Amino acid sequence: METYDLIILGGGLAGMCAAVEAGEEGASVLLLEKQDELGGSTVLSSGYMAFAGTDMQENAGITDTVESLMNDLIEVGGGVNNPELIKTYGQYQFETYRWLKDHGVEFRTLQAVSGHSVPRGHTIDPHQGIQALYKRVKELPNVTIRFNAPAKRLLKNSEDIIDRVLYETEGESVIVAATKGVLLSSGGFANSEELLQKFAPHLEGALRIGGEGNVGEGLKMAWEHGATILDRQYLSGTYGFHPSANSAVKSQGLAFYKGGIIVNQNGKRFIDESLSYKLLGNAALQQPEGITYQIWDQTVMDQAVHDDPLYDFQLLKRRRLLYQVDTLEELADCIDVPVEVLSETITTYNNGIQNGAEPEFGRKSLTHNYGTPTPIEKAPFYAFESTVAMLATYAGVAVNSKGQVLNAFNEPISGLYAAGEVTGGFHGAGYVTGSSLGKCAVFGRLAVRNALKKEIKV
Ligand SMILES: Cc1cc2nc3c(=O)[nH]c(=O)nc-3n(C[C@H](O)[C@H](O)[C@H](O)COP(=O)(O)OP(=O)(O)OC[C@H]3O[C@@H](n4cnc5c(N)ncnc54)[C@H](O)[C@@H]3O)c2cc1C
Known part of the structure; x- marks a missing residue:
């Protein structure tokens, strides 16, 4: 059986940040992408990312603080977001902004956008961002991306640790193993009528705009293993x-x-x-x-x-x-x-x-x-x-600040990590523009770092 340190499921912003981070740490990585191209909802997005204290803000004469960003996230989220995740976002957001720039992601303009007390919407062209990360991945021989390879199931070993993934390729079912963890970065379920009807029947009249492959398969795979699902009650268009x-x-x-x-x-x-x-x-x-x-x-x-x-x-x-x-x-x-x-x-x-x-x-x-x-x-x-x-379904699996997926008792499900839109708990009852792409980058990297047991210096 093919064996890697890490298996990453989904190649949107969360998965690509994770793949680059893990690859640069020397880990052997397999990223499975269901579609024949990268990007998911990320490349459909408006490309706003929420960061505070950047050079772009300084150049525009805007004074901002991490505390103010965190306060806005909590206030707009109705105070029901997980404070541990907000704190972690605050801690790593600026380092992540610099990391993205260092990896060729181009920030273009700064705008005042929904939910922010100051202009904090740093725009990227999401296609350019994903391509910059893909270019870096191609330089890393220890990272493999497999397209048209939908993950179907997560498998546990006899010690109750998730250590294998069943996926499909060219009509065959294949099992691959991960020694250090499996990261779900498979996005949300904006294109799943089944899950939308189940969780958000009040949104029946809303248009559906989201990544073609985003039908909640990652969510279901984690659900099968007892993951808690948060924020269904706050789903909104x-x-x-x-x-x-x-x-x-x-x-x-x-x-x-x-x-x-x-x-x-x-x-x-x-x-x-x-x-x-x-x-x-x-x-x-x-x-x-x-x-x-x-x-x-x-x-x-x-x-x-x-x-x-x-x-x-x-x-x-x-x-x-x-x-x-x-x-x-x-x-x-x-x-x-x-x-x-x-x-x-x-x-x-x-x-x-x-x-x-x-x-x-x-x-x-x-x-x-x-x-x-x-x-x-x-x-x-x-x-x-x-x-x-x-557009985006901010209800998803419960995670802690290490990106570990949690069960109903708030205990990590061994071997399973998640980042990006497949997770819940971050936005709470309301969404602040730019915080979804922001959380993909921050937590995608943190999750694999934690799986590899390496810290990010801020
Ligand atoms: C129109 C629009 C505008 C938006 N604007 C903004 C914005 O300006 N700022 C912001 O912060 N957020 C915005 N969002 C939300 C944001 O784009 C998403 O929440 C974010 O991009 C999700 O990234 P992700 O990496 O978690 O998932 P995605 O980018 O969706 O990537 C998930 C990937 O996983 C793949 N996948 C799914 N299932 C499987 C499987 N079983 N096996 C293998 N691969 C699988 C998918 O094909 C996809 O490539 C917007 C969303 C939309 C649709």
């Missing part, structure tokens, strides 16, 4: 996609984080738009007919960011997904809401934010505690029909 969006053409715009508002088919706001777009998503799905529109004016339009996955409103216009008109009357007509109600909604909102806080939902900032909303008053006006998409 992401708001801000045009109803025509899909994995290939995502058409997302978050004008509300630059000062837009969101109204329903009755022309009424229904939430504080500065909240996490996960919470906005839950509320949007409950609106009449599930239809909502982002509304903004030229002041917001002027803040569009070219080539940014979340803020390139001009691209949405070029795709003919926006209504652009000169008066609110015409706007109401376009989206078929009562004109007097829409005018009243906007007048109340404008008056409120100009007086410090708007009375209906208490909006005070653009995103979580950051930025000052501006009145919607400068023509032309824009409307973008928006809905919710299930």
